[in-house]
Amino acid sequence: MSDMLAIGILICASALFAMSEIGIAAARKIKLRVMVGEGNTKAQDVLDLQQDPGAFFAMIQIALNAISILGGIIGEQALTPSIKNMLRLVYQGPLLDQMSFAISFFSITALFILFADLLPKRLAIIIPEATAIRLVTPMRWITMLVLPLVFLFNGLTNSILRMLKLPIKREEAVTTDDIIAMMEAGAEDGSLQQQEYDLIGSVFDLDSATIGSVMTPRDQIVYFNADENAAVISQKVIDHPHNDFLVCDGSLDKIKGSIESKTILRLVLKGELQGMHSAQFDHDILYLPETLTLSDGLNAFRAAKQPFAVVINEYGTVVGLVTVKDLLSSFMGQLITHEDDQPILQRDENSWLIEGITPISEVMRALNISDFPDRSQYETIAGFMINRLKRLPHKTEHCIHQGYKFEVLDLEGVRVEQLLVTRLK
Template sequence: MSELLGIVCLILISALFAMSEIAIAAARKIKLKIMMDEGHHGAEQVLKLQAHPGAFFAMVQIALNAIAILGGILGEQALTESVSYYVSLVYQGPLLDKISFAVSFLTITSLFILFADLLPKRIAMLMPEAVAVRVVTLMNAITTAFKPLVLFFNGVTNLVLKIFGFPTERKDEVTTEEIVAIMDAGAKSGSLQAQEYQLIGNVLELECRTLPMAMTTRESIVFLDLEDDSDTINQKILNNPHNQFLVCDGHLDKLLGFVDTKQLLKQLLRGEAVHLNEQIIEKEVFYLPETLTLSEALNAFKSASEQFAVVVNEYALIVGIVTIKDLMSSFMGDLVTFHGEEQIVQRDSESWLVDGATPMVDLCRVLGWEDVPEVNQYETVAGFLIYRLKRLPKRADHIICDGYKFEAIDIEGVRVEQLLVSRYKEGGAEFTL
């Protein structure tokens, strides 16, 4: 009976070590930090243990191996005679001792596998943080008690790792991929709402998107010419009710500054003819290079406290204008809808009308298209079409790629204004017309 009780105690102790090992290894750093902020002292200890796990794992392996050896010894003593008695009731041949030993071995091994390994590890995997914060203090105490053995085995392990060029310490770095995986899991479980999921995803993409994906392009910029008369200025403001207008001398590349429409309104209220003069033109224009990411652009706006910026290329030519509203819209997406600004309009379940300037990442999100070929070679849907055609498209030109047909349906000059994107139903073989 004492030997059986000893086996039960060994199984329970082995289960504790197995559970502790899995729980501390599987505990998520982000959740532990949240628990630490909420006042869980054990969470801080687990984080420290995860940062330097060598001594802990050495102690666990020493304990588990010692328990396994003791379990085998006690098991043979406790069960062999009893098993031999019951086996002898049906068999008394020369193999009686070997059969009894085999049955005893399988019984003890099965008990340890089930109750000392599988069950505790499954429990630890289901709630690793909760288990880890409860056992970490005890594990630290046992590690200290076995310090001489732990130092020896841990030192040998570190030496072997260094010989083969492996790191000896764990580096916890939360990557974008891990955050996306957590978001996906939260969205599937329902703990993360669809709007929250979309917003966080857009924010993470700010480092991947550049200014051309959010700006008003050069050909769409409405500016005031220094030589414009009152009627021309009034008409431009009526047709394009912006807060500020660029002021140029003849053409866009001779930029003089910008004017606030409030200044022109004051002229109108005083009964004067609306006109441009040096007093109302602000010459300090905020410039941004087109190579900036949207995240970098937001930081630049924050530092400059400006409402809009003129975007220039490497040759100092103006390629567009970007405003705070443009940047906010880039990651707010469908959460904030502005009249007349929809870039992707779904016609039916199989086709979409797409503005040529639509960022390719936005279209891919709508289509659920993940493996886009050579995505670093273009930014917009029009750019994708041009890249695949290897020339400027004409009306009705199209390509078929990965089961989708991209057809240019509205061309203005060399600009692709609108495309029709539809599912290709004949297998999606890729070719170009």
């Protein structure tokens, strides 16, 4: 009975060590940091142990191996005689001793595998943070008790790793891929709504997409010429009710300033609108390069405090105009954009109408496409079509990519206005 009690104690001890090993290794850093912020000091102990786990794992292996060896010795002494006596009732041949030893060995091994290994490890992997927090303190005390052996084996392990030119400490940083993987898991189990998932995913495009992907292209910019009369100016405001307008001297490459629509309205009401005079418009214009990322563009707007910026290329030619709303729409999408103004309109389960100037990142999210070829060569879905066809496309021309058919539906001159995207069955 004393031997069986000893085996039971060894199994319980082995189960605790196995649980602590899996729990501390599997505990998620993000969740532990949240618990630390809530004042849980043991969560910080777990984080410290994860940062430098060498001594802890050395202690665990010493303990588990010692328990296994001791359990085998005690188990063989405790079970073999009893099993031998039971086997004598049915068999008394020359293999009696070997059969008794084999059965006792299998029984002890099965007990340790089931109750000291599988069950505790399964439990620890299900609730790793709770397991790690409960067991971190006793494990640290046990590590201190066997410190000489821990120093010996941990030092030998570190020496071997250095010889192999491998890192001896765990260096873990939360990457964008890690966050996206957690978001996908949250979206799958329902803890993260689809709108929240799309919004967070869009934020990661701020440092990769450029303002050229969200700007209003040059040929769609409405501006005033300095020599236009009041009737022409009024009609433009009626046809294009924007908040701000550029004032130019003949073309967009000769910008003189900008004027707000409310200023024009005030002049109209006073009967003082006779044309564009220098004193009526703002000469301070914000210029941004088209290669600027969305994140840098937001920072530029915050510093300049301007409602819009003129986008230029490397040769100083005006290629478009971008507003703060354009930048916000790039990652807030449907939250601030009216449904009728959405660049991607789903017709049915397997087809979409997409504007040509829609950023390729938005198309990827809407259609669940992992990637587009040569993405660095273009910013929009129209650019993808031109890149894929290697020329300016014609109406009804199409290409196929990742199970989708991209067909040019509408052209405005040489500009791709709209595409019809169909999922192929």
